[in-house]
Amino acid sequence: MSGKTETGPGAAGSGTAGSGVEVLSARDVPLGGPRAMTVRRTLPQRARTLIGAWCFADHYGPDDVAESGGMDVAPHPHIGLQTVSWLFDGEIEHRDSLGSHALVRPGELNLMTGGRGISHSEVSTARTTLLHGVQLWVALPGEHRNAARDFQHYAPGTVRLDGADVRVFLGSLAGETSPVRTFTPLLGAELRLDPGATVTLATDPAFEHGLLVDEGEVRLSGTLLRPAELGYTAPGSTTLTLTNASDAPARTVLLGGPPFEEEVVMWWNFVGRTDEEIRQAREDWAAASDRFGEVAGYPGDRLPAPELPTTPLKPRGRVR
Ligand code: MN
DSSP, rough: OOOSSSOOOOOSSSSOOSSSSSEEEEEEEEEESSSEEEEEEEBTHHHHSSSSTEEEEEEEEEEEEEHHHHOOEEEEEBBBBEEEEEEEEEOOEEEETTTTTEEBTTTOEEEEEEEEEEEEEEETTTSSSEEEEEEEEEEEEGGGOOOOOEEEOOOOOOOTTTTTEEEEEEEEEEEEEEOOOOOOOOOOEEEEOOTTTTEEEEEOOOOOOEEEEEEEEEEEETTTEETTEEEEOOOOOSSEEEEOOOSSSSSEEEEEEEEOOBBBBEETTTEEESHHHHHHHHHHHHTTOTSSOOTTTTTTOOOOOOOOOSSSOOOOOOOO
């Protein structure tokens, strides 16, 4: 389901205020693995594939790991994208075919580049009781989509604004700039708003933005967003105004970037440009090609690729 989505800026429909904010609702998706935990996915969806180069947004928790079983995603491949792990609570053990073995912790960015091919596993650690965070993907632009495997870690400091704490993990906001390299201009930041606070942030007018609400109810330029909703704003604004409409702290993740002008073909864990490329990547994974390398230390088998549809995969692009 695509939720109560307006058709975008200028839409005369009911529901969403005339502020040009498009409200994207999440759908529940079981994550891969034998003990599938459920995530709330807001990107991609029928109404919108990308926000900047952000092409995938999964939001999960707070989950009691004793009930949900936690996260256990066996080794699986990626091409054409970067994965961004950002936690609010809990801890995830990351292993990849670059040889990285890292613990993903709250407030710390883990950015994995799987250009031509990488594989990784993600497992919540035994000491995790609550698991809560986001998993995001960034599409690589055509000229860099076969980039070498890479893994970066960055723990941003907290910027205190009047009414909010901001942590900028990618790009620039509130006078803070992340040193982490990206292949297209991007913004990724966690914002915690004090109860009732209103914050106006200077933004790049070339960027479109998506505000994902984790906790609380937040007005984005006048439009109320509830937990798990993603509010989209088109390029052209030099500011964004956020108001915490609840009487408790609110937590959000702000994503942004200039509109990604290329069409992409997305299937399973792959971002490509053609049906043929995706089929080749699937075949390479099925054949255990060294394109994806090996993940050492995961106690179990790797994930098999699902069956491809018999009809060609179609490219998707931004909504104009
Ligand atoms: Mn993955």
